[in-house]
Amino acid sequence: MMQMFAENGDMVPVTMLEIGPCTVLQVKTVERDGYAAWKVGFGETRKKPTKAMAGVFAKAGGAAARIVGEVPPIEGTEVKAGDRLTVAVFEGVALVNVAGTTKGHGFSGTIRRHNFNSGPRAHGAKNVREIGSAGSAFAARVLPGKPMPGQWGNCKATVQNLDVVKIDPARNLLVVRGAVPGPMGGYVVVQQSTYKR
Template structure:
């Protein structure tokens, strides 16, 4: 199966076979434990549920503890599902970074960094107003509606507001190295989220 839960460790650079420095993000991929298998007859779809990261029992809810104990597994802090047609694993199996050996591109899902309440210049890249000749609105929004008609602001108008802290998917990231003995995957470029954040790694959907 081609799916794992991991942790973003940070960025560095490695040299390729031509001696060129390549910027990479280091991800601790697994080890993950199969906690549940879902089938189309009982659940309506086929999927594999993985657990990652040990957790103390007193920090878990009773339903979550019952679910994990039913699978006979240790307490895991993060659970994720991966849609798959033919599961070649069983409940209790361990999945490591070795599952991505031979895979060239991956899609990574994570929660982006929160930027707080921001204006339109930073949030959407607005140009702002003039800085001279009486301009007093250098980083302001400008006109957002009309007085007579429709006399309101349309829904979806780009305005100041909360920026970041949302689920972000980065597609088609190239795998530079898979260090299965250390459970590390090095992907080219940046990955959403802060250092230490949980990421979901999947085989690229649009690029093989």
């Protein structure tokens, strides 16, 4: 993240995202596939693709992509297989959703993972960082969904309705207000938000 000055002089926290260029591998339609989506590929890979994916890449006329995914189409934009998408597709878009994989923190206890209070630290207490009582008298068991120690992070997350602050077509950058999931240099999916102000 970094900071930028807005037009009114306010300093806003922003994240710079490199958008593509992505190759459109397939355009899915409601009539043929039952839903509308663009299958896009990003980056290049040295790994040999499967025969099925090799056919998809050949139809699009491009090299094998490192990351392949589907995104909903952007309103008012017509594309076909083989087209290259750049940050220009977000011209006129005010809000976006950014999905990615959060940072992984490994196996963590409830104090770090769920912000539980710790136990007393005096008079011989041995439950300083334990979770304490977890069940109840009626159920006599721990109900599913109870916050417990376990893997923290490294899961899919979506941040919705981020403001588009700036678009830089020369460097293929999209600047959004706020934070996005994942580490620096991670891969994210940017979609047009359906939220209307």
